[in-house]
Amino acid sequence: MITAIVLIQTTADRLAEAAQEIADLEGVDEVYSCAGDVDLIALLRVSRHEDLAEIVPGRINKVTGVVDTDTHIAFRSYSRKDTEATFSLGLEEE
Numbered sequence: 001m002i003t004a005i006v007l008i009q010t011t012a013d014r015l016a017e018a019a020q021e022i023a024d025l026e027g028v029d030e031v032y033s034c035a036g037d038v039d040l041i042a043l044l045r046v047s048r049h050e051d052l053a054e055i056v057p058g059r060i061n062k063v064t065g066v067v068d069t070d071t072h073i074a075f076r077s078y079s080r081k082d083t084e085a086t087f088s089l090g091l092e093e094e
Helices: 012-023 049-055 080-088
Strands: 002-010 028-033 040-046 066-073
Touching: 002 012, 002 049, 012 028, 012 040, 040 049
Parallel strands: none
Antiparallel strands: 002 040, 002 066, 028 040
16 A cells, blocks of 8 residues: 655635545545645555556646645654554563
8 A cells, every 4th residue: 555645735715625625536545734834735545656646646736726736655654553552462461
């Protein structure tokens, strides 16, 4: 599974509508509105790199109100949940 983080700039008047349209696209897991340098962050999970090429320039960039995107492909996932699960394997609490 390929995970990509897409940073999205939108026009102010279309932020909520663009976010929902993007969230409804196949391959898009989550969309967050946020403060800071970008308006939306979308998490994509797809099987093939070709799918990213179809979703980002082919669909997200065509949503009305989307001004710009910046895509980052994740190599590896790190989280407290994963770390705790790894260290608890085979251990029983007494």
